[in-house]
Amino acid sequence: MEHAVETTLTVNGIEVTRRIEPRRNLVDFLREELGLTGSHVGCEHGVCGACTVRVDGEIVRGCLMLAVQANGCKVETIEGLSDSGELARLQKAFHDRNALQCGFCTPAMLMAARDLQLKNPKASREEIRTHLSGNYCRCTGYQAIVDAIEDVLHG
Amino acid sequence: MGKAELPLHAPGTQLDKGYIGQSVPRANAQRLLQGRGSFTDDLIFPRLAHVAFFRSPYAHARVKRLDFKRALRSPGVIGVFDGRAVAEYCKPWMGVLAHLKGIRSPEQHAIAIERACWQGEAVAAVVAESRGQAEDAVGLIEADWEELPAVVDMDEALAGKVVIHPELGDNICFKREHDTGGVDEAFAKADVVVEETYNFGRHTGVCIEGRAILADYNAGEHSLTVYHATQAPHMMQDIFSRHLGIPEANVRVIAKDVGGSYGIKVHVYADEMATAALSVMLRRPVKFVADRLESFLSDIHAREHKVKVRLACTKEGEILAFDLDDLTAIGPYSVYPRTSGIEGNQVVNLTGGPYKHQKYRAKMNVVFTNKNVTCQYRAVGHPIAVALTEAIVDRAALELKMDPAELRRRNLIPDDAYPYTFPSGIKFEKLSHHRTLDKLLELMDYKSLRAQQADFRKKGVTRGIGLAAMIEVTNPSPAFYGVGGARISAQDGATLRFEPTGMVTVLCGVTEQGQGTEGIFAQIAASAVGVTVDKVRVITGDTGVTPYGGGTWASRGAGIGGEAVLLAGRALRSNILDVAAVVLKMDKAELDIVKNEVVNRLTLEAKLPLAELGRIAHFRPDTLPVDFQSELTVTRSYTPRQYAFTFSNGIQASYVEVDPETGFVKLLKHWCVEDAGTVINPMLVDEQIRGGVVQGIGAALYEECLYGPDGQLLNGNMADYLVPMSSEMPDIVCAHIETPTKQSQLGAKGVGEAGTAGAPGAVMNAINDALAPLGARVTAMPFTPERILVALRKI
Numbered sequence: 001m002e003h004a005v006e007t008t009l010t011v012n013g014i015e016v017t018r019r020i021e022p023r024r025n026l027v028d029f030l031r032e033e034l035g036l037t038g039s040h041v042g043c044e045h046g047v048c049g050a051c052t053v054r055v056d057g058e059i060v061r062g063c064l065m066l067a068v069q070a071n072g073c074k075v076e077t078i079e080g081l082s083d084s085g086e087l088a089r090l091q092k093a094f095h096d097r098n099a100l101q102c103g104f105c106t107p108a109m110l111m112a113a114r115d116l117q118l119k120n121p122k123a124s125r126e127e128i129r130t131h132l133s134g135n136y137c138r139c140t141g142y143q144a145i146v147d148a149i150e151d152v153l154h155g
Numbered sequence: 156m157g158k159a160e161l162p163l164h165a166p167g168t169q170l171d172k173g174y175i176g177q178s179v180p181r182a183n184a185q186r187l188l189q190g191r192g193s194f195t196d197d198l199i200f201p202r203l204a205h206v207a208f209f210r211s212p213y214a215h216a217r218v219k220r221l222d223f224k225r226a227l228r229s230p231g232v233i234g235v236f237d238g239r240a241v242a243e244y245c246k247p248w249m250g251v252l253a254h255l256k257g258i259r260s261p262e263q264h265a266i267a268i269e270r271a272c273w274q275g276e277a278v279a280a281v282v283a284e285s286r287g288q289a290e291d292a293v294g295l296i297e298a299d300w301e302e303l304p305a306v307v308d309m310d311e312a313l314a315g316k317v318v319i320h321p322e323l324g325d326n327i328c329f330k331r332e333h334d335t336g337g338v339d340e341a342f343a344k345a346d347v348v349v350e351e352t353y354n355f356g357r358h359t360g361v362c363i364e365g366r367a368i369l370a371d372y373n374a375g376e377h378s379l380t381v382y383h384a385t386q387a388p389h390m391m392q393d394i395f396s397r398h399l400g401i402p403e404a405n406v407r408v409i410a411k412d413v414g415g416s417y418g419i420k421v422h423v424y425a426d427e428m429a430t431a432a433l434s435v436m437l438r439r440p441v442k443f444v445a446d447r448l449e450s451f452l453s454d455i456h457a458r459e460h461k462v463k464v465r466l467a468c469t470k471e472g473e474i475l476a477f478d479l480d481d482l483t484a485i486g487p488y489s490v491y492p493r494t495s496g497i498e499g500n501q502v503v504n505l506t507g508g509p510y511k512h513q514k515y516r517a518k519m520n521v522v523f524t525n526k527n528v529t530c531q532y533r534a535v536g537h538p539i540a541v542a543l544t545e546a547i548v549d550r551a552a553l554e555l556k557m558d559p560a561e562l563r564r565r566n567l568i569p570d571d572a573y574p575y576t577f578p579s580g581i582k583f584e585k586l587s588h589h590r591t592l593d594k595l596l597e598l599m600d601y602k603s604l605r606a607q608q609a610d611f612r613k614k615g616v617t618r619g620i621g622l623a624a625m626i627e628v629t630n631p632s633p634a635f636y637g638v639g640g641a642r643i644s645a646q647d648g649a650t651l652r653f654e655p656t657g658m659v660t661v662l663c664g665v666t667e668q669g670q671g672t673e674g675i676f677a678q679i680a681a682s683a684v685g686v687t688v689d690k691v692r693v694i695t696g697d698t699g700v701t702p703y704g705g706g707t708w709a710s711r712g713a714g715i716g717g718e719a720v721l722l723a724g725r726a727l728r729s730n731i732l733d734v735a736a737v738v739l740k741m742d743k744a745e746l747d748i749v750k751n752e753v754v755n756r757l758t759l760e761a762k763l764p765l766a767e768l769g770r771i772a773h774f775r776p777d778t779l780p781v782d783f784q785s786e787l788t789v790t791r792s793y794t795p796r797q798y799a800f801t802f803s804n805g806i807q808a809s810y811v812e813v814d815p816e817t818g819f820v821k822l823l824k825h826w827c828v829e830d831a832g833t834v835i836n837p838m839l840v841d842e843q844i845r846g847g848v849v850q851g852i853g854a855a856l857y858e859e860c861l862y863g864p865d866g867q868l869l870n871g872n873m874a875d876y877l878v879p880m881s882s883e884m885p886d887i888v889c890a891h892i893e894t895p896t897k898q899s900q901l902g903a904k905g906v907g908e909a910g911t912a913g914a915p916g917a918v919m920n921a922i923n924d925a926l927a928p929l930g931a932r933v934t935a936m937p938f939t940p941e942r943i944l945v946a947l948r949k950i
Contacts, residue, residue: 023287037197038190040414042363043447047873050363078190091188095180098838101669101846103187104194104364104414132881136873138363138415139669141845141910142881 007071011036012080020067027051027062029070030077038078038107042136049135052108053077059115078107087114089152099148101139109135113149123153173682175901178838181674183667183693192412195367195384200440203369204233206430207289208443209279209296210452211271214305214525214866215319215487218269218278222297226281229295231288234437236280238268245432246398248423250489252639255496258329258521260489261320265429270303272319272487273527274867275452277426282433282441305525305866309461309484312522319487319523328489329496329521333503335578338516341476345467349550353543354935356859357459360532361878364414365445366454368427370434378405381431384413386421386666387706392698393642394423394492395431410696413668417850418532419454420668421708423491426453451871456860457498457532459484460539464506466547467514472557474548474566476514477507481539483521486528492641495529496521501536501628504579507544508626509588509804510566515578525866531708533847537627537912538854545623545916546934549923558605559622559920560596567592567624584797586804587830587892588624595622595806595828598890604810611812612928618823619925621809623916629831629905630714630801630896632794646794647711648702649719651680651727653787655773657751657766659684659727661693664704665716670907671839672712676720678835679901683724684731685748686765702790710905713835714801715793718899722791734772734785735763793899801896803904805829807848807913809921810885815929815947818940820856820922822885827913830892832904840906841889847910848887853879854911855918859937 004019011034018033025044030036030053042050044063051062054076081087090113093099100106109132116123116131123131128149129142137145186192211218223235247262267278279296283289304317311317312326319326342348369382379401385391388408396403413420430443445453465478481502485495503517548566552559567588568575575583595601604620611618636643644664652660661680667673673693681688694700702719705711728748735753736743739762747756753763771778772785779785795801808826813819827844834840857877861869870876895902915936922943923932931946944950 031197032199035199036190037194038192040194040364041196042365043873045447045872045874048363048447082189082191094188095184098178098180098184098671098842100184100187101671101842102362102364102413102415103184103192103669104362104412106187107190110188126882129882129884133883136363136878136880138361138417138850138878139846140842141847141849141887142879142884143845143887144842146881 005068007068009070009072010074012076022066022068024067025063026053026065026067026070029067030062036077036079040104040107049112050105050108052111052135054111059111078110081114090114093148093151097144097148097151099140099144105135105137109137109145116149117153121153125150174678174688175682175833175835176837177678178836179674179678179688181671181839182677183673187412194364194412194414195369195382196444198369198382200371202439204282204284204437204439204441205286205289206280206282206433206441206443207286207293208277208426209281209293211274211276211278213271213300213302214274214307215303216271217301217303218271218298219301220299221279225295225297226292229288229292231284232292233282233284235292236433238264238266238278241266241280241429241432242268244399244435245428248398248491250491250494252494252636252641254639255329255494255500258489258494258496259323260328261323263425263488263491265425265432273525275527277429280429280433282437307524307526307862307864307866309482309522309524312484312524313482313520319525326523327520328485328523329499331500331503331519333515333517333579335513335515337514338476338478341514342465342467342478345475346470347468347551347554348465349547349554350463350465351547351550351934352461352463353546355458355460355539356936357456357529358854358858358860359451359454359456360417360419362415362417362419365447365450366420366424366427367444368430369440369442370431371440372434372438374438376405377401379431379435380407380409382409382411384420385410386416386668386708387643388666388696388698389664389703390643390706398428399431399435407699410666416668418708422455422493422530424453447873448871451860451876452527452868455490455530455532456527457529458539458854459529460502462539462543464543464547466551468551470555472555472562472565474510474512476512479506479517481519484524485521486526487523488528490528490530492643493531493636497531498536502540504581505537505540505626508540508577509568509624511568513578526862533850534908534911537625537908538851538915541623541625541912542916542919546919549920553927560601563622563624564592582798583802584896584898585894586626586802587894588804590892591804591806591828591830592624594890594892595808595826598828598888599808599826617813617815617925617929619811619813619921619923621917621920621924622806623913623920624806625804625909625913627710627803627909627912628800629710629803630795631709631711632796632799634799635709644703644705646792647704647716647719648790648792649716649723650702650788650790651723653727653731653769655769657690657764657769659686659691661691661720662701663695663716663720664701664706665712666696666707668707670712670843671836672707672716674839675713675717675835679717679720680724683721684728686751690751702792710907713903714899714905715795717835717903718793718901719791721901722793723789726789726791730786730789731768734768737779737783738768738771739763795898797898801898801904803829803831803909805909805913807917809917811918811921811925813922813925813943818943820938822852822883824885825887827887827910828890828892829906829909830894831906831909832893832895833902834891834893835903843907844889844910845887847908848914849879849884851911851914852918854936855915856937
């Protein structure tokens with residue numbers, strides 16, 4: 001930890017300050033140091049999307065951003081967006097449609113879905129499928145996920 | 156009305172069905188939706204250490220020297236161990252089963268000793284305070300290697316010029332031949348004989364959660380608690396016990412949330428055994444989570460078959476015989492304890508499965524190679540058997556100039572022909588091929604779709620329609636593993652406990668990896684007992700708590716675990732009514748349970764809330780007759796025994812557009828009609844089928860573990876190994892025929908693998924249907940743009 005860098009960021013509305021090794025990525029920091037295990041590690045090279053979190057309003061890969069880069073940033077995770085109720089409609093639609101099986105990709109899938117809802121609230125089915133292409137799901141056939149998001153956007 | 160005329164809850168009556176057949180959202184999804192699940196990597200214990208493995212960079216090499224000096228000095232390192240050190244604590248194993256006659260495999264150790272047989276096989280382990288520190292130290296291990304000749308190609312493996320395990324004499328792990336007799340005669344008298352060779356690429360499951368294990372040895376009581384992302388906790392309990400020398404009663408395996416499994420997490424992995432051994436050695440908890448690169452190198456792979464198949468038929472389109480020659484390569488070891496001989500064995504069992512021909516001959520060789528091991532992954536053998544059967548049937552249809560649906564209609568086993576013994580020896584209780592075909596053709600509006608396809612062809616748009624009929628092994632009896640000596644339970648038990656509050660707790664040996672097992676158990680229990688589904692809690696995945704059972708594999712969860720829950724639920728209902736009868740001083744036959752109340756069976760008048768009954772039974776039994784003892788915890792078990800397997804059946808269709816300029820395939824739509832017997836929750840069943848279809852599409856179009864000639868995995872990461880994405884996938888239409896199995900009262904067959912079994916064949920036939928007018932045909936999966944352009948002679 002001799003090269004650790006003091007870093008201050010806001011996570012789910014709470015300011016935290018930690019000395020962080022420069023090589024530590026954001027998702028490992030959130031999981032291992034803050035105990036926010038809802039963001040998952042799937043591939044560690046920015047492909048599967050399971051580590052998606054929101055930083056200053058934009059969704060990012062938690063495995064491709066270093067934790068020290070989040071200095072001064074506002075970071076939001078599945079736990080925060082669940083507690084604030086921001087994801088409540090999407091979560092209900094996912095539940096009603098069984099738009100998840102093992103649930104490992106699900107928190108990130110919800111982050112991506114919320115991002116679409118904010119940026120393109122009238123997205124078509126094709127646009128939903130395209131928007132989710134950075135989030136792999138290996139259990140469902142994606143269809144229930146697309147159905148659930150469609151329910152929220154057009155319901 | 157006399158008592159005998161009171162309405163009874165006879166099995167199968169509508170009243171008894173309750174939640175069966177309803178799309179109830181599953182309760183355990185709620186925590187996952189909030190990121191509040193509990194996956195193995197989420198667990199953190201005091202004194203938790205982390206292990207990282209030093210893996211062979213070569214496909215085949217002797218380890219001449221390992222030097223740990225620098226690694227041991229690296230910050231945070233607790234210990235560095237080679238294969239010999241770990242072998243002191245963990246006995247080796249051999250992946251063979253007695254009923255696969257002649258199957259052979261060398262001994263395999265938790266950490267390889269002296270020799271690595273595939274790129275990625277671990278030869279040393281570093282334990283450190285953090286995973287990062289362990290990985291740092293792995294980079295400091297020095298090794299001298301002597302490269303050995305690697306056997307990479309399966310034909311070369313069969314030829315055996317280089318033998319991987321000299322003590323075995325050749326590279327053959329297992330072979331099987333099957334012959335009904337009369338095959339040559341059938342081919343001699345056939346009007347049409349078609350022959351083709353199909354290649355199936357090696358691929359893997361790509362669970363988004365890597366394999367994960369946290370082993371926690373307690374030296375004080377010589378006990379081991381293992382938190383494990385596994386499908387089979389009791390199987391692993393037995394294995395940890397026997398190989399680590401800890402009494403089985405002292406081993407507890409807990410599978411909390413598991414992030415995808417699909418067969419990947421049902422096997423014994425050397426690095427996971429090493430992790431458990433290291434926990435014993437170091438007397439502290441040790442965690443291992445396979446990262447993505449390790450997953451590609453060490454999660455079991457599957458498929459890799461080359462199959463020559465011939466079909467004989469009359470000019471009227473009557474199929475007379477199939478003749479099969481399958482070659483499959485499994486890596487350097489047969490995987491323990493299920494063996495790597497099962498997939499080839501299934502190809503022999505299942506080829507031609509939906510059809511009524513009587514003559515069948517098959518030859519199959521399973522060979523060792525210096526690539527990662529292969530073993531049972533979702534639908535085991537079915538995708539191969541279905542695709543090659545359906546492709547050669549379509550090839551025959553081309554020769555006969557007959558519509559593929561019509562050729563199938565003429566040859567599918569009639570729906571009234573059951574019970575039926577298939578020429579490979581497998582037995583079908585009751586299938587519904589013709590009903591599923593009819594339903595499929597209606598669902599997809601086959602005639603209109605053919606007309607549409609013809610119109611598009613006139614416009615120069617290359618579209619194709621492909622069908623794939625299938626049979627699927629579900630609910631395996633002990634004939635699958637137990638008879639071969641594997642300590643893998645085919646039986647499952649369920650315990651139902653009636654709580655003082657009127658709640659029902661279900662404990663079952665079948666595990667949950669997202670299929671909705673716990674959800675359907677709640678539906679079954681609620682229906683059987685007479686409570687609302689919100690009054691049921693389900694606990695699975697803990698050998699310390701649940702009845703013994705096999706876990707989740709071979710589409711057995713609903714059919715076997717579900718039946719145990721149903722039987723236990725009916726027994727519990729009866730026991731609750733015994734209490735109600737003494738409390739109410741009424742005849743038990745006059746009482747029933749409906750929506751959490753004991754009611755008068757005839758008038759449905761509410762007599763006693765279950766919460767009140769629970770209070771009396773648990774806290775005031777003194778108010779009951781002195782000779783009465785309530786029994787509000789019951790356990791029932793179920794093993795399928797009448798048939799080796801409960802076969803389900805179905806048929807899929809794919810509609811694709813091929814771009815002849817780029818070779819890209821666009822999936823336009825996909826249909827699946829499945830007969831899985833009683834459907835417990837249509838919503839869960841449909842999305843599980845869709846997920847299976849998408850994995851099958853992955854195999855058909857994208858997924859392949861590519862190896863270089865030196866046995867190096869070329870695309871072992873998610874960027875280079877392609878899996879289906881949402882934007883590429885079509886909408887998938889599901890429908891059902893329900894032919895309940897009569898072996899159980901629930902009547903459920905399995906559904907988890909059907910999608911994966913049939914989709915590759917359907918997509919293959921659709922692509923070839925599209926390519927046919929262009930004089931091209933593809934036979935090697937995955938059907939990449941490159942392969943399609945080669946077939947079109949564009950490159």
